[in-house]
Amino acid sequence: MALKRILAVDDEPFNLEIIEEILEDLDFELKMVNSGPECLEVVEEFDPQVILLDVSMPQMSGYDVCRKLKENPITQKIIVMFVSARGTVEERMEGYSVGAEDYIVKPFSHEELRLKLQHLNQVLIEKESLEQQVEDATSTAFNAMANSSEMGQIVNYIEHIGSIDNEQDLGKAFLNCLGAFDLQSNVEFRLDGEVLHFSVSGVCSPIVIELFEMLKSKGRLHEFSNRILVNYEMISLLILNMPGQDPDKHGRIRDHICFLVSVTEQQLKAILTKKELLQQQQQLNDAVGKVHSKFTGLIELLNENRINNEAIFKQLQEDLERRIPTMGLDEDQEVFIYQKVDETIQNSVAREESVKGVKAAFKEIENDLSQLLKQ
CATH class of the missing domain: 3.30.450.40 (GAF domain)
Structure with missing residues (x-):
């Protein structure tokens, strides 16, 4: 049961005794006070869930007390039930206008008050459930x-x-x-x-x-x-x-x-x-540079050898053309010497073609390395 604490407010002790008698066998904690100012003095500390509030009291009417309760953020959610000897439409409307949730007219029976409190208990249960749902939904939304x-x-x-x-x-x-x-x-x-x-x-x-x-x-x-x-x-x-x-x-x-x-x-x-790939690429670049340098040096050496060979053979041809006629050789001997020289020159030309092949192979290797670096 959600309803546990009830505060009864009435300037007539007899009315408070009746309320106490009706509620004495129920599992409620009941506190009773005799005036509106006393109600406002104890309400925050006692923290009731329902206040049974008499309308007609000296010093401060029940309507004024209810207004004060509803203006206070700490007490505004407490359910107020007016208890009055008069129950006209106008009085009930006045009660609702100041924030009361229920109204009971004196004299009331034991069963009537109990039923109203049972109803208010259900209202409290539903409010607590709704507040929990709102809290859960708010928490979910914030999360x-x-x-x-x-x-x-x-x-x-x-x-x-x-x-x-x-x-x-x-x-x-x-x-x-x-x-x-x-x-x-x-x-x-x-x-x-x-x-x-x-x-x-x-x-x-x-x-x-x-x-x-x-x-x-x-x-x-x-x-x-x-x-x-x-x-x-x-x-x-x-x-x-x-x-x-x-x-x-x-x-x-x-x-x-x-x-x-x-x-x-x-x-x-x-x-x-x-970083590792960049380092490997740099190493590869360095290797390609070294290979290119060695290839270039080798090609230059081959070219130099070819030029030297051409100069030697040219000089040999000139020397033979100048000396053979004076050597007293017969025709067969001259033909033999010229053939040997020609064969030697042809072999040299063949080696020159090999050099061209080597150059082409080196160029192809360089192209392959360049493509590899681009990848």
């Missing part, structure tokens, strides 16, 4: 709005970090995002051969760094008091001020930070992969 705002922060963060290309800027952006949730955060990035720390206070304290080291391989989540530690392969996050008084917000924030650590780690891996 939805909070979650929507939080998701907006997360989306903005994800869009922002896509353009970040170094670990330091990523760590600072991560702290800024967590700061938007009013979270006091410490972050550790574990890279190959290097560990980076980030904190809202500027530097991580030694105890936080030790905590990262001790718990980095002990599971994904550690919660203690209003703190939470989240571990991933390359990132650990320590939050110092989780919202302990709001379970719904606590759960949302925990889910958010796990997702944020995961997203941040993927971007950190992307940054490191990009």
Whole structure:
């Protein structure tokens, strides 16, 4: 039963005795006062759910008392039932106009008052149920709005970090995002051969760094008091001020930070992969430059040998043409010498064609390497 406390107000002690007699075997806490001012004096402390209020009283009428009750935010929700010897339409309308919820006319029977109180009890139950529904709906709406705002922060963060290309800027952006949730955060990035720390206070304290080291391989989540530690392969996050008084917000924030650590780690891996690829590309560029230099030097050497060979053979031909006629050789001997010289020159020409083939092969290799670099 929702109705537990009733305040009866009447300047006639006999009327209060009747009310007490009617309600004595019911599970109500009943308090009785003799005037309007006394009612206003005790009402906040006693905190009744229903007031049985006499209309005609000296000093202050029931109507005036009801107006005061409804003007006070603390007492305005208390149900007021007027008790009066007169029950005309005008008087009832006056009662309703000042905020009363019910009206009973003296003399009334035991059963009539009990029925009215039972009805008011049902009204209280329905009001409490409705207020709870409104509170739940309001809480749900606020949670939805909070979650929507939080998701907006997360989306903005994800869009922002896509353009970040170094670990330091990523760590600072991560702290800024967590700061938007009013979270006091410490972050550790574990890279190959290097560990980076980030904190809202500027530097991580030694105890936080030790905590990262001790718990980095002990599971994904550690919660203690209003703190939470989240571990991933390359990132650990320590939050110092989780919202302990709001379970719904606590759960949302925990889910958010796990997702944020995961997203941040993927971007950190992307940054490191990009750096590695750029380093490999630079190494490849250096290798191509060295190959090109060696190819160029080899081609120049081959060209120089070809030029020297041509000069030697030309000089040989001139010498033979000048000396053979004076050597007293017969015709067959002269023909033999000229044939040998021609064969030697032809072999030299063949080697020159080989040089051209080598040049073409080198050029093709350079083109292939250039295409590889572009990819």
